[in-house]
Amino acid sequence: MxxxxxxxxxxxxxxxxxxxxxxxxxxxxxxxxxxxxxxxxxxxxxxxxxxxxxxxxxxxxxxxxxxxxxxxxxxxxxxxxxxxxxxxxxxxxxxxxxxxxxxxxxxxxxxxxxxxxxxxxxxxxxxxxxxxxxxxxxxxxxxxxxxxxxxxxxxxxxxxxxxxxxxxxxxxxxxxxxxxxxxxxxxxxxxxxxxxxxxxxxxxxxxxxxxxxxxxSTSSSRDGERMLHSIRSVYARQWPLVEGDPEAEAAYHHGLGRLTDIFLDCVVENIEDRLLTGNRPGALRSARLLKMESPERWQALLERSLEATVLAEELAAMAEGSGSARTFNTL
The missing domain is CATH 3.90.550.10 (Spore Coat Polysaccharide Biosynthesis Protein SpsA; Chain A)
Incomplete structure (x- = not known):
């Protein structure tokens, strides 16, 4: 009360x-x-x-x-x-x-x-x-x-x-x-x-x-995965308001692109922070997203981080295991 x-x-x-x-x-x-x-x-x-x-x-x-x-x-x-x-x-x-x-x-x-x-x-x-x-x-x-x-x-x-x-x-x-x-x-x-x-x-x-x-330096708005999902939901709601207006459509794509870049950079920070703090499941989840969304950022991270290359090997092993499971299930 x-x-x-x-x-x-x-x-x-x-x-x-x-x-x-x-x-x-x-x-x-x-x-x-x-x-x-x-x-x-x-x-x-x-x-x-x-x-x-x-x-x-x-x-x-x-x-x-x-x-x-x-x-x-x-x-x-x-x-x-x-x-x-x-x-x-x-x-x-x-x-x-x-x-x-x-x-x-x-x-x-x-x-x-x-x-x-x-x-x-x-x-x-x-x-x-x-x-x-x-x-x-x-x-x-x-x-x-x-x-x-x-x-x-x-x-x-x-x-x-x-x-x-x-x-x-x-x-x-x-x-x-x-x-x-x-x-x-x-x-x-x-x-x-x-x-x-x-x-x-x-x-x-x-x-x-x-x-x-x-x-x-850290806040909820620096959670790259969550914020990417969020801003895409927000912009999807705006599309019916701007569709058909060239100036508004250009503003829409520019803003969504800028925010996507900002939060993909946050995903890179999230991976590095989670590796430092021992949150390997979280680092793997973010690495999988980054590899899919931004191969260039993923490659740059691999080139400067030995820990990230280990993540890459784990992701490859997980993908291979998942492929084997799918093959087995189709037999």
């Missing part, structure tokens, strides 16, 4: 935070995230914290933040957690904040101002800062969003991407019109942005930065 009600009867903004905490360090990240919400210059908000089957207790941490409503569910992934938060929320505007990212102090005020100045826009996109996994600001420049209203084709081409989710403020009616999030096994955010941008225009502004994104 939900606990800890916000003070306002009808908050202007609902901030939806899905979390799946497995360690005390992740709990501390969430605490820092909630602190950044408390520091907003606009205080007309509620937080819907969806505990998505955490192993570390969430409710005691959230109790320190009186505007926060906490609800717990069995682990079902971020798409289902965000949808649960949408169902509980009451604000006219929605922000989806990851449990380890930060809202910068003027985030709510900037999003509200942008949507007030652009009443035709369904959502407002602001710039981000980035930090390391330890919370230090990164040394490189982070480009702001493109100053345009119709961002469907740029997103489809993957020329630019909305990251993190908290860089966007949505009107509630927009989120409800597209039906919230779906879970295509990893790229639920891309799926949501494409569906939203296809139906509604955006207000993209270049200042101030509204959120700070925490970067990791």
């Amino acid at each position: 939900p606990s800890s009600s916000p003070e306002h009867d009808q908050p202007l903004v609902s901030i939806i935070v899905p979390c799946h905490l497995g360690t005390p360090a992740q709990a501390e990240f969430l605490n820092q995230t909630l602190q950044t919400v408390s520091a907003q210059t606009c205080q007309d908000y509620e937080v819907i914290l969806v505990d998505d089957g955490s192993l570390v207790p969430v409710a005691p941490l959230a109790a320190a933040y009186p505007r926060t409503t906490t609800v717990r569910q069995d682990n079902a992934g971020p798409a289902a957690a965000r949808n649960a938060g949408i169902a509980l929320s009451r604000g006219r505007y929605l922000i989806f904040l990851d449990a380890d990212d930060h809202l910068l102090p003027s985030a709510l005020a900037a999003g509200l101002d942008a949507l007030e100045r652009h009443p035709q826009a369904g959502f407002a996109v602001g710039p981000r800062e980035e930090m390391t996994s330890e919370g230090e600001l990164v040394p490189w420049h982070v480009a702001p969003p493109p100053p345009q209203a119709y961002i469907y084709l740029p997103l489809l081409r993957f020329d630019w991407y909305i990251i993190p989710p908290s860089s966007v403020m949505f009107r509630r009616e927009v989120v409800e019109a597209v039906g919230g999030f779906r879970d295509p096994w990893g790229a639920d955010d891309l799926d949501f942005y494409l569906r939203t941008a296809h139906r509604f225009t955006a207000c993209c502004y270049q200042a101030p930065a509204v959120t700070r994104y925490r970067r990791y």
